[in-house]
Amino acid sequence: MKMVTVEQAEKIVLAQIKDYGTEQMYFENALGRVLAEDVKADRDLPPYDRVTMDGIAIQFESFEKGNYSFKIIGTQAAGDTPIEITNFDECVEIMTGAALPSTTDTVIRYEDLNIKDGIATVTINTVTKNQSIHFRGRDKKQNEVVVKANQVVSPVIIQMTAAVGKDKLLVKKLPKVVIISSGDELIKVNETPTPYQIRKSNNYTIKAALQQYRINAEMIHIPDDAEITRKEIEKCLQQYDVIILSGGVSEGKFDYIPKALETCGVEKLFHKVQQRPGKPFWFGKHNNGVLVYAFPGNPVSTFMCLHRYFLLWLEQSLNIVKEPMYAQLNKDFVFNPALQYFLQVQLTINNNGTLLATPVEGNGSGDFANLLGTDAFMELPLEQNKFTKGEVYRIWQFSLASKW
Numbered sequence: 001m002k003m004v005t006v007e008q009a010e011k012i013v014l015a016q017i018k019d020y021g022t023e024q025m026y027f028e029n030a031l032g033r034v035l036a037e038d039v040k041a042d043r044d045l046p047p048y049d050r051v052t053m054d055g056i057a058i059q060f061e062s063f064e065k066g067n068y069s070f071k072i073i074g075t076q077a078a079g080d081t082p083i084e085i086t087n088f089d090e091c092v093e094i095m096t097g098a099a100l101p102s103t104t105d106t107v108i109r110y111e112d113l114n115i116k117d118g119i120a121t122v123t124i125n126t127v128t129k130n131q132s133i134h135f136r137g138r139d140k141k142q143n144e145v146v147v148k149a150n151q152v153v154s155p156v157i158i159q160m161t162a163a164v165g166k167d168k169l170l171v172k173k174l175p176k177v178v179i180i181s182s183g184d185e186l187i188k189v190n191e192t193p194t195p196y197q198i199r200k201s202n203n204y205t206i207k208a209a210l211q212q213y214r215i216n217a218e219m220i221h222i223p224d225d226a227e228i229t230r231k232e233i234e235k236c237l238q239q240y241d242v243i244i245l246s247g248g249v250s251e252g253k254f255d256y257i258p259k260a261l262e263t264c265g266v267e268k269l270f271h272k273v274q275q276r277p278g279k280p281f282w283f284g285k286h287n288n289g290v291l292v293y294a295f296p297g298n299p300v301s302t303f304m305c306l307h308r309y310f311l312l313w314l315e316q317s318l319n320i321v322k323e324p325m326y327a328q329l330n331k332d333f334v335f336n337p338a339l340q341y342f343l344q345v346q347l348t349i350n351n352n353g354t355l356l357a358t359p360v361e362g363n364g365s366g367d368f369a370n371l372l373g374t375d376a377f378m379e380l381p382l383e384q385n386k387f388t389k390g391e392v393y394r395i396w397q398f399s400l401a402s403k404w
């Protein structure tokens with residue numbers, strides 16, 4: 001099979017979008033999950049005419065006719081049953097959050113009153129009818145949708161679901177994912193490497209990226225052994241929805257992955273994409289539905305393919321709707337090979353509000369240290385070799401949104 005373009009690879013990957021169903025969960029645990037139902041207001045919001053200042057509640061008409069002094073007939077806290085007045089010159093001392101008595105229509109705050117011997121005297125001349133009242137149903141009506149389905153549950157959504165008494169939420173189920181690292185040169189994080197060994201790290205960055213979507217992926221390491229590789233993949237095909245591999249997919253003597261996958265009945269949908277980094281990316285599907293993303297082992301290649309293909313597939317499978325992001329190249333750049341280049345860029349916003357992408361090239365796809373100073377990959381078009389400052393291209397952001 002011929003090498004596919006980035007565009008073709010994306011099409012093939014997105015043709016495998018899958019709905020993993022829904023599940024109910026306690027609302028407090030739903031942060032970061034994708035809501036699979038609309039949430040409606042169980043009653044009007046606010047549910048009653050809500051007082052917004054501590055002070056007194058009066059009938060505006062009384063003040064309008066020249067009455068400045070009101071006899072306090074009671075004190076009403078938030079949560080209390082409203083105390084009704086029976087005379088024009090009466091008032092209720094009332095607290096923020098209390099329900100406005102139906103016989104009153106205006107609230108005057110303590111700062112504008114003088115209270116002595118049970119009489120509240122207004123010390124200002126301008127009072128507006130209905131002031132300091134947040135009227136019932138002003139924000140939302142009963143049964144109105146307050147949170148729409150198909151969005152990631154955020155702190156404000158948690159607040160709203162709490163407020164409308166919805167303690168269980170229907171959310172999208174997440175695929176079961178296993179991350180497989182391979183290579184005899186790789187040791188555990190807490191082991192001491194020989195001069196020629198390195199610590200495993202790609203698998204942790206994948207796991208962490210997936211945790212942002214609340215997926216708790218398992219991790220497995222396999223040695224450079226064809227038979228063990230085959231057996232482990234065989235097992236994973238029975239237990240998971242998605243297998244993500246990192247390493248062992250290029251031309252090396254110990255790159256057993258593509259062969260093992262095909263022996264296990266995983267159909268190759270493509271191997272090799274016309275891109276840098278990440279050229280040897282292998283993607284396939286088992287007839288039981290399990291998808292296999294086998295990323296090239298170089299850390300930046302794995303990281304780029306994860307964002308450009310897997311997370312895109314995941315977001316679309318979970319119905320997370322995201323608009324593509326673009327930025328303006330902030331420096332001329334040249335790339336000659338006939339490959340689609342994913343340039344590492346640092347993002348800043350200039351004083352015109354334009355998102356600028358400054359190239360920070362690094363030392364190739366093994367240089368994962370370079371990722372720390374960058375925020376996104378800028379996808380440069382295949383047809384061009386020269387890219388000029390001021391041109392706008394698509395970006396794939398990986399730094400946390402909290403940067404701004």
Ligand SMILES: Nc1nc2c(c(=O)[nH]1)N[C@H]1C(S)=C(S)[C@@H](COP(=O)(O)OP(=O)(O)OC[C@H]3O[C@@H](n4cnc5c(N)ncnc54)[C@H](O)[C@@H]3O)O[C@H]1N2
Binds near residue numbers: 198297
């Ligand atoms: N003759 C050719 N050689 C290579 C080609 C090619 O087309 N022909 N492609 C190159 C490209 S591009 C890439 S990218 C790499 C991909 O190789 P593999 O997928 O086989 O990956 P490995 O050889 O297993 O590892 C590459 C590199 O990454 C390190 N690595 C692997 N896994 C991890 C991990 N979990 N954590 C940290 N680092 C990891 C590994 O130690 C190697 O240094 O192939 C080129 N070669």
Ligand code: MOO
Binds near residue numbers: 278279298365366
């Ligand atoms: O996929 Mo490789 O990243 O070009 O070194």
